[in-house]
Amino acid sequence: MGILRIGHASLRVMDMAAAVRHYENVLGMKKVMEDKHGNVYLKCWDEWDKFSLILTPSDRAGLNHVAYKVEREEDLDELQEKIEAYGISTTMLPEGTLPSTGRMLQFNLPSGHEMRLYAFKECVGTDVGNINPDPWPDDIRGAGAHWLDHCLLMCELNPETGVNKVAENTKFATEVLGFFLTEQVVVGPNGSIQAATWLARTTTPHDIAFVGGPRMGLHHIAFFLDGWNDILKAADVMAKNKVKIDVAPTRHGITRGETIYFFDPSGNRNETFAGLGYLAQPDRPVVTWTEEHLGSGIFYHTGELVSSFTEVYT
Template sequence: MNTGLPDEPVYDIAQLGHTELLSPVYEESLRFFVDIYGLDLVAEEGGSAYLRGWGDTELTTLKLTPSEQAGLGHVGWRAVSPQALDRRVAALREGGLEGEWIDGDVGHGKAYRFRPPSGQLMEVYYESEKYRATGDKKPYLPNQPQAEIHRGVGAQRIDHLNILAQDVRGTREILARTLGFKLREYLVPPGKGEVGAWLSLMNKAHDLAITREEAPVSGRLHHVAYAVENREDVLRAADTFIQLGQPIEFGPAKHSRTQGFFLYVLEPGGNRIEVFSGGIHIYAPDWEAVRWTTEAGGRSTAWGLDVPPTFHGHATPVLS
């Protein structure tokens, strides 16, 4: 099977480090992420807010910035070492993804910024500030970064994001060659080209999903996801959202691909946000990417819950 992946796996990029979301209603979005989603506000600098989940080891994993339109400001991928960062920047340039260095931002050092064929702004970096809990946030277990948050949903840690691309295969192939993403699952409906791909850096079900952009635009975001510990936390999140007046778009249910348990909402700015738990973990070094032609058994999700029209029709920025 020709999947466009490099012959030798590359493990120079360790994790999804952070995302930046843009919101036309900054204060409302900030209240959502703190009071309903349950993130901690680390700092407000330069007009942006920097937040984190209680299980994130990094100082900040979400940057929220006011903007005329909702969408993805940028996404940051963290390298495993300074040498790995240099290797990946060289690979990006060799692959035709020329970019530029920035000095850094709250929580991380210098970063190389570029755009893949799908148009989203991405960066790779290594230097990062770890979160150090003090006071009542200090955990009783030293291998936890912070005491558990019971505010709102209590989102634990950043998990993945889903971006849109007109050329799904081309985008995931160049990210595989330059950054080392591994293809785990992909969707090719009968008579159509590739419309979805799920990729990870290490052994997760996915750090990045890429789905087909049907409009003649680029750079749009489908969703950003934070993980919670288990399915019960996703179910509790559903009750929490409703209790706090936050409409649910989709779920709770189980994905066919990734097998993760999920729940989606639209935050006040319009960006889709997921609460995610579980998902397959991949330990075999010779994992064969799973090709899907339809949803499992003709069902829209693993257990048959239909997908609402907004899930395929809504992305940010919203098209006029």
């Protein structure tokens, strides 16, 4: 019962043609449809639902909403009651608000980010099918991302005023939405400030993450690759396509993920994330990173922070 996994992300882009080329040629996604409003829907080859990314035309970049799929239709009603009881208002959007998608429970996290939950989206199958499938399709392009893996949301954090939307989001996500905490960064006197958290509903190290900053926004959406060789190939693809790379291939201490960060043409940060990291389970002890080891937590190889990584987001 409850949330199964990430379902899709909806991003604002300023040049739709350039954005579509990026997600098709660099990530390897496929455009599945375009609606009458000019929104474009895409999916990765190893995803079975109709779409996992919505691009909407805008004059600024950023996140419209992130959506998670629940197991049963009744979960939407039960979660609506729990969210309302927590003090957060909700709206039940009717079936068809998004193409090929059932009704959606819409609300804002304490940080202000819009989240939607849904139980139904049209299943179109993976590109290799589910009867005697090959391990990968013949027409794979670019990095060949398997699926949309997670998102990281920037949340307002100001110790001087006592505002900590990271902690508020984490409390809400664990107590109401059923996520469990896998890792955290604590800073300040005696580690009293929860500055970043990674949470899961599946068995991967994180299905969503919250990190503190001066304002709310989107840090990145991430796409899954098999392993380190695929990360290096992805970097080659980015170089060939003149993509702006933020952080070259490396490893995280946090989540143990192998990674590369880069930007779409509008400035929305993407990540290709590889490797299992570890088997996340609700009873696995939470990993805590302290302030003096934050550099190694984020970039394990160098142990040094990259200013753009923490200061630039949409």
